[in-house]
Amino acid sequence: MAECLYSRTKTIQEDKVSGFCPGCMHSTVMKLIGEVIDEMGIIDRTAAVLGIGCCGLQMDYMAYDNITSPHGRACAVATGMKRANPDTLYFTYQGDGDLASIGLAETVSAANRGENFTVIFINNGIYGMTGGQLAPTTLFGMKASTAPKGRIAEEHGYPMHVCETLNQLTAPQYLVRTSCNTPQNVMKTKQAIRKAFEYQLAGKGFSLVEIVTSCPTNWGLDSLKALDFLEENMLKEYPLGVVRDKG
Amino acid sequence: MARTFMKGSEAVAEAAVRAGCRFFAGYPITPQNEVPEYFSRRLPEVGGVFVQGESEVASINMVYGAASTGVRSMTSSSSPGIALKSEGISYCAAARIPIVYTNFARGGPGVGSIQPAQMDYFEATKAAGNGGFQMIVLAPSTVQEAVDLTVKAFELADRDRNPVHILADGVIATMMEPVELPDMMPEEKVKEIRESKRKWACVGHELDYKNRAWIEPGHWLTSKQQECNEEAAAMYEEWKKKDVMVEEYMVSDADIVLTAYGISGRIAKSAVELLRKKGIKAGLIRPITLNPFPVEAFEKLDYSKVKAILDVEMSIPAQYATDVEAVVRRRCPVEKCLCSGGNIMSREAVIDAVMKIAGQEA
Numbered sequence: 001m002a003e004c005l006y007s008r009t010k011t012i013q014e015d016k017v018s019g020f021c022p023g024c025m026h027s028t029v030m031k032l033i034g035e036v037i038d039e040m041g042i043i044d045r046t047a048a049v050l051g052i053g054c055c056g057l058q059m060d061y062m063a064y065d066n067i068t069s070p071h072g073r074a075c076a077v078a079t080g081m082k083r084a085n086p087d088t089l090y091f092t093y094q095g096d097g098d099l100a101s102i103g104l105a106e107t108v109s110a111a112n113r114g115e116n117f118t119v120i121f122i123n124n125g126i127y128g129m130t131g132g133q134l135a136p137t138t139l140f141g142m143k144a145s146t147a148p149k150g151r152i153a154e155e156h157g158y159p160m161h162v163c164e165t166l167n168q169l170t171a172p173q174y175l176v177r178t179s180c181n182t183p184q185n186v187m188k189t190k191q192a193i194r195k196a197f198e199y200q201l202a203g204k205g206f207s208l209v210e211i212v213t214s215c216p217t218n219w220g221l222d223s224l225k226a227l228d229f230l231e232e233n234m235l236k237e238y239p240l241g242v243v244r245d246k247g
Numbered sequence: 248m249a250r251t252f253m254k255g256s257e258a259v260a261e262a263a264v265r266a267g268c269r270f271f272a273g274y275p276i277t278p279q280n281e282v283p284e285y286f287s288r289r290l291p292e293v294g295g296v297f298v299q300g301e302s303e304v305a306s307i308n309m310v311y312g313a314a315s316t317g318v319r320s321m322t323s324s325s326s327p328g329i330a331l332k333s334e335g336i337s338y339c340a341a342a343r344i345p346i347v348y349t350n351f352a353r354g355g356p357g358v359g360s361i362q363p364a365q366m367d368y369f370e371a372t373k374a375a376g377n378g379g380f381q382m383i384v385l386a387p388s389t390v391q392e393a394v395d396l397t398v399k400a401f402e403l404a405d406r407d408r409n410p411v412h413i414l415a416d417g418v419i420a421t422m423m424e425p426v427e428l429p430d431m432m433p434e435e436k437v438k439e440i441r442e443s444k445r446k447w448a449c450v451g452h453e454l455d456y457k458n459r460a461w462i463e464p465g466h467w468l469t470s471k472q473q474e475c476n477e478e479a480a481a482m483y484e485e486w487k488k489k490d491v492m493v494e495e496y497m498v499s500d501a502d503i504v505l506t507a508y509g510i511s512g513r514i515a516k517s518a519v520e521l522l523r524k525k526g527i528k529a530g531l532i533r534p535i536t537l538n539p540f541p542v543e544a545f546e547k548l549d550y551s552k553v554k555a556i557l558d559v560e561m562s563i564p565a566q567y568a569t570d571v572e573a574v575v576r577r578r579c580p581v582e583k584c585l586c587s588g589g590n591i592m593s594r595e596a597v598i599d600a601v602m603k604i605a606g607q608e609a
């Protein structure tokens with residue numbers, strides 16, 4: 001008798017195929033979020049607030065409620081939703097361009113108010129959807145289509161550390177940086193998402209899970225080389241770990 | 248009904264609460280600071296939510312979010328702030344989310360002046376954001392009308408699942424007048440309205456691929472996008488048949504027809520009263536809905552008798568006049584009596600302009 005060791009979370013529609021590029025960690029994170037929702041048994045009271053970017057590629061096949069916000073405004077949209085309807089679990093899902101460039105004011109302001117929702121922040125160091133332009137998180141030595149010589153401090157400033165920046169604020173409950181480069185880190189990411197959701201259900205306020213991910217397509221690397229690049233470069237600039245946990 | 252003496256901005260806010268509005272987000276800007284201030288006191292009393300957004304951009308997006316959960320929601324601002332809201336308004340129109348927003352317009356362009364003006368007509372009626380969407384646009388000329396139209400705005404927004412825009416001005420915001428407020432909507436009714444939107448509201452649903460709430464302000468498939476745009480266009484056509492509101496005052500025998508909306512309409516009306524006393528056959532067409540435009544009121548005119556139409560408008564260059572010219576189609580001259588920059592229309596200037604058309608010295 002065959003034993004079922006794994007089946008896909010029902011939070012992803014069965015008949016649909018992923019829209020993400022091969023090797024893209026967006027799809028890993030989407031699956032982890034789905035599994036957490038599944039395991040917590042909260043699909044009937046969960047909704048995603050999607051940013052604009054490759055994150056939007058999942059809306060067609062995620063099985064639960066979702067709304068798309070204007071580029072960068074997810075934290076404002078989620079503020080309105082959660083305040084108007086506190087019984088639902090809301091999480092935003094945003095890329096680095098969305099969250100840390102065009103949406104920086106909305107992100108910092110929501111964090112500073114201690115809004116009781118969760119931010120899932122996909123840091124791939126680049127604008128994925130629009131074809132590899134410079135992001136606030138782009139590393140030195142990383143070429144971008146709008147920074148052909150790579151990031152230059154005098155011109156572009158320095159890679160932005162979102163968790164550490166938000167750690168200057170008093171209100172946030174939980175700020176953590178994870179990755180999905182190893183099975184162990186995938187599990188840690190899942191645990192972080194679960195913890196953030198549990199904090200929200202307990203009414204503890206703003207939580208943000210930053211996930212350092214790869215964008216093989218716009219990094220110009222195959223999936224494996226992208227993993228190497230992530231480990232050798234991204235994780236040096238963006239060290240993993242809990243930045244704040246009020247408990 | 249309760250008769251009371253109130254400032255326009257506060258009366259609009261109270262009317263909204265009585266119409267079941269339970270969420271407001273806004274950012275301070277003169278001349279309508281009393282709107283967020285009033286909501287901040289009032290909404291918590293009725294279990295509602297007030298948020299001072301970090302910007303107009305954030306505020307409209309908070310309203311987009313709140314309304315997406317099924318709650319009657321509103322924002323308000325004045326001209327430069329309304330421009331910033333255009334992103335969120337377009338999203339609400341695209342995703343068919345019912346919201347209400349007021350513009351207590353001031354002088355423009357740019358930061359302009361803080362005094363009343365009617366410089367945002369094109370923005371309100373033609374392009375309140377990207378993508379060619381439309382809204383019903385209501386233009387009150389008194390505080391009472393602002394109150395009544397606020398209630399109506401929420402009904403229309405829910406009926407159509409579309410934003411409704413109230414285009415007022417700094418006079419309406421800051422003027423105090425006696426008003427009859429509507430009765431407070433009973434709490435059960437507020438809940439019932441919210442519950443009626445549950446099917447599409449983004450609040451979580453039992454696992455069912457087809458019945459999840461999916462708030463889509465855009466579509467990957469061009470065919471789907473076109474379908475949605477066609478549906479919206481059909482709705483805009485329906486408005487022309489059933490939603491036009493217009494005040495026609497002493498028009499039937501008029502040989503000079505004034506036309507104006509909002510506060511200019513009220514000033515023009517009092518000019519008509521004085522002109523009639525002088526024996527001049529003046530009349531007034533005052534649109535209450537700027538969109539849909541009251542075409543029929545102009546079609547009905549007997550152009551063999553009407554000497555001229557006089558556009559009275561607090562905008563230089565004139566904006567509303569271009570819509571009037573488009574329906575009049577040169578069947579008579581469209582003259583203009585304009586002021587701008589925050590100057591309020593003077594009744595004397597209107598009377599002078601009519602006298603000039605009539606060939607009489609003032």
Ligand SMILES: Cc1ncc(C[n+]2csc(CCOP(=O)(O)OP(=O)(O)O)c2C)c(N)n1
Pocket residue numbers: 052053054055071094095096097098099122124126127128129130135
């Ligand atoms: C107002 C506005 N400006 C610009 C865009 C174009 N745009 C779409 S996605 C995107 C960048 C997305 O980058 P990021 O947030 O890092 O997400 P990723 O695709 O990398 O996951 C941009 C600039 C837009 N949709 N709306």
Ligand code: SF4
Pocket residue numbers: 019020021023024025026054124128129214215216217218
């Ligand atoms: S472009 Fe990059 S971020 Fe977007 S789906 Fe492809 S790999 Fe992922």
Ligand SMILES: [Mg+2]
Pocket residue numbers: 095096097122123124125126127128135
């Ligand atoms: Mg990115």
